[in-house]
Amino acid sequence: MENVYAYIDANARDFVETLIRLVRQPSVSAKGEGIQECAELVEKIMQEVGLKTRIIQPTEGNPVVYGETKSKKSDKTLLFYDHYDVQPPEPIEQWICGPFSGEIREGKIYGRGASDNKGNLISRLKAVESFLKTLDEVPVNVKFVVDGEEEIGSPHLKQIIEKHRELFSADAIIWEFGGTNRRGNPCLHLGLKGILSVELRVEGAVRDVHSANAPLVPNPAWRLTWALNAIKNEKEEILIEGFYENVKEPSSAELHCVERIPFDEKEWKNELGLKEFLLKRSGTEALKALLYHPSCTINGMISGYTGTGSKTIVPRIAMAKLDFRLVPNQTPAEIFGKLVNHLRNSGFKDIKIIKFGSTEPAKTPVTHKFVQTVAKTAEKVYEKQPVIYPLSPGSGPMHLFRKIIGCPVVSVGCSHPESNTHAPNENLNIESFIRGTKFIATILQDFALS
C-alpha cells in the first residue's frame, strides 16, 4: 500500500483539479440543469482513470454512468454507488462565492456537490487510479454505478438495476456518503431512512383579488395553512391516520450502537445557531429521534405577494413542498396513499397532491462480516475508533441494491461536519478528501484479503 499512498500524496493537487472540474459543471436534477453534460464529464474522468465505461440511458430520466475494471487475481467485486446530480444551489445570495465556482478558500473546495457527492465520487475514482497507476491492477473487481437522479429520489433507478442485474452484481457495496465526525472518528452508515417528497397546491379565484373581498373569496393560502395543520401538530405528531403503524423499533444490537455514537450536541447547536433542539431533545434521546423517528418537513411554501411592504390581495394560488422521512418498515407508497386519504377525509378535497421521487428505507445488519472489515480498515487509516450508525437520517436508493443485488451495503466517505451538505457554501476540506481517498484504497485492499 505504500506505493499507492505515495501516489495519492504526490497527485493530490491533480485530484483537487479533477474535483473542481466536476464541481464547475452544474447538474441540478430538480431543474434538469446540466445533466447530460455532467454525465459525459463523469464518463470522461472515468476513462482518464482507466475504467471501461458506458452510459446507461433510460427511456425516461437521467443517464446512469457505469464504469468497471477487473482484478487479475480476485473474484470478489466491490461496487461503488455514487451520484453526479446535486441539490439546487438556492439561496444563492448566501454563498460566499459562486455555487459552481469550485473556489478554494482556506484549504476547502467550495461549490454545490463539492461534498455531496462529487467529492466522494472523485475520491473513489482516484483510489482506483492509484492502484492502476502504481501496481497496474486493482485488488478486487471494481464497479461504479453513478446515478443522475439521487437528489430527486432516483425515480428511474429501479428499472435500470432490474435490467442490469448481472452487470451490477457485486459481493459488497460502498455507498455514496460518509466522513469523519467532529472528533475525527470515521463513520460507517449501515442503513438509510426512506423518503417521500410531495407538493401540495391549492387554487382559488382565477386571479389575485383585492383583499377587501376577503369575506367572499376563498383564500388558497388559508386553505393550505389549514391542510398543513391537519398533517402535523405543534407537538410534532404526524396526524395522518395510520402513519406510525408500520414503524419497527430498533433492535437491541442497533440500540447498543446508537448509545456508543458520540454526539457533539453543543457544537452542533452552536453551528446551527440553536439554543435548543426541537422539543428540547437532548443526548441519546435526540440521537435516537434523529435516526429512528419518521419526520414530516415543510421544505418550502409560497403564495401571493412576498416582496417589500404590504399588498392587499387574496392570492390566486398557494403551494407547499413537503418531505416525509420514513423508517423501516414504512414505505412511500403506503404513506402517500395514507396522506391522500387523510386530506380527503379531513375536508381538503381542494388540495392537489403531486408526488415527486420516493425511496424506501433500507439497512444492512450490524453483525455482517463486511461491516467488520470496513470498520477495521477505518480504524487503521484514521487511527481512531470508527462510529457505526445502524441507520442514518438521510435517504437514497439503497433498498434497491439491498433487494435486487442482495449484498451488504456500507456507506463511508470523505466529508466532514462543516461540509454544509444541501446548504449554501457546501465545501470539502482538501485534507479530508485526500485521507478519504487513502481510506477507499485501503478498503479495496482489505476487502480482497477478507
Added chain:
Amino acid sequence: MENVYAYIDANARDFVETLIRLVRQPSVSAKGEGIQECAELVEKIMQEVGLKTRIIQPTEGNPVVYGETKSKKSDKTLLFYDHYDVQPPEPIEQWICGPFSGEIREGKIYGRGASDNKGNLISRLKAVESFLKTLDEVPVNVKFVVDGEEEIGSPHLKQIIEKHRELFSADAIIWEFGGTNRRGNPCLHLGLKGILSVELRVEGAVRDVHSANAPLVPNPAWRLTWALNAIKNEKEEILIEGFYENVKEPSSAELHCVERIPFDEKEWKNELGLKEFLLKRSGTEALKALLYHPSCTINGMISGYTGTGSKTIVPRIAMAKLDFRLVPNQTPAEIFGKLVNHLRNSGFKDIKIIKFGSTEPAKTPVTHKFVQTVAKTAEKVYEKQPVIYPLSPGSGPMHLFRKIIGCPVVSVGCSHPESNTHAPNENLNIESFIRGTKFIATILQDFALS
C-alpha cells in the same frame, strides 16, 4: 353645463393622453419606486389644469401634492382626496402588456393605477379644467389632496392633516374611488372599513439545514403554519381573543340601503372563476358579510425552496403577510395589541410581528344632505338609480378627514367592475373615464347650488 360637457367631449383624447402619461410613471409606495417623480408629475399636471399647487413634504414619508382654485362667487369648498401611489404590479407575468405601459386595447387604458387612482385623479382634474377653460371659473372652491401613501395605509397623513387643518378645510369631500356597477348604476360609498397590515416572521437555524435533521431542527415554516392556524380557523372564525368585542352592528337605515344594493352574484363568481363564495355565502347574506364582517387575509407567504421539483431542506426562515379589515368601532391599535397578546398567549413567542400601515374605519350618515346632493347628480348624469353603500369593503384614511376636517365624505368615481383593481391587467374603460369626468363636473355645479 352644456359648454362644459362639450369641452369634455372635444378634449377626451387629450384627457386620455394625460392619464397615460401618469400611468407610465411608476409610483409603487410599497417599494418606494418612482414616488418623487410621480409627485412632481402630478403637480405639473395640476399646473397645466390651472391650479395653484404646492408639494407638502413630510419629515418622513412620501409627499402630498396639494392643489386649489378659488371660486369667484361661492364660499363653499369641495375637497377631492386622491392618491398617486399604486399597488405593486406583481405577478407581472400575468399582465397582457407592460404594467406601466398605459397601452390602449379595445377602448381600455391598461396599467397599474389606470383605475386606482390615477384615472379618478385625472378625471377630477379634467372636470375642473373644463370649467376653467370654458367659463373661466369653478362653481365652488376646489381643493385637491393627493396622497402618496394610500396603498400602504397612509402612515404620515394624520400629521399632515393636523398640520394643515386650515389649508384642507372644506364643506364636503369627494373620496378617491367609485364607479358604476355591472348594470351601469353609479355607486356612492359613504364609509370604509379599517385595515391593519402586518408581517409575521419566524427564524430557525442560521442557515437552511438538510431535512434529514428534521427531528432535531426547529422548522420556521411549521411554526408559521401553526401560528396562522391559531389566528383563524377553517370556519373563518378569527380566534384572537376579544377580536369581535367592538364590532358595531349596522343601523336599520344602513341595512335598508344594503338590501337595495343589486348584487350580480353569478357574474362576479364567473369573472373570478368561483363555483361558490366563501362559506357558500349568497345574496344579501354575502353582501352583508362583504360590507360588515371584519376579515383576516393571508396576502402572501414564503419559506424555503419554491422552485421546480423538490429540495430536501429545513428552511431558515418563514414569513407571512396578513391584513385585517376592520369595521366600526374596531381600531387597528386595539387589534394589533390583541394579536400580539394572542400569539404570545398561544405559545408563539418566537413569531416576530411587524406592523405596516393601518387605518381606522369611518362612515358618513346615509341621511346627510351632501349624500342626497351627490345621489341626485348621479341619477341625472347616469340616468340610472344610484346605489348607496353605507360602508364599503375597502380601506383608506377617510377617518382622518371625518375626524379632523369634520365634514361629510362621499366616494364616487369613474371605475367599472372589470377594472381589475389591485390585480394584473388593471384598466380603465375610456367611456367610463369620460362619463365620470362629466359626473364630477356636475357635482361641482350641483354642490354650488345645494
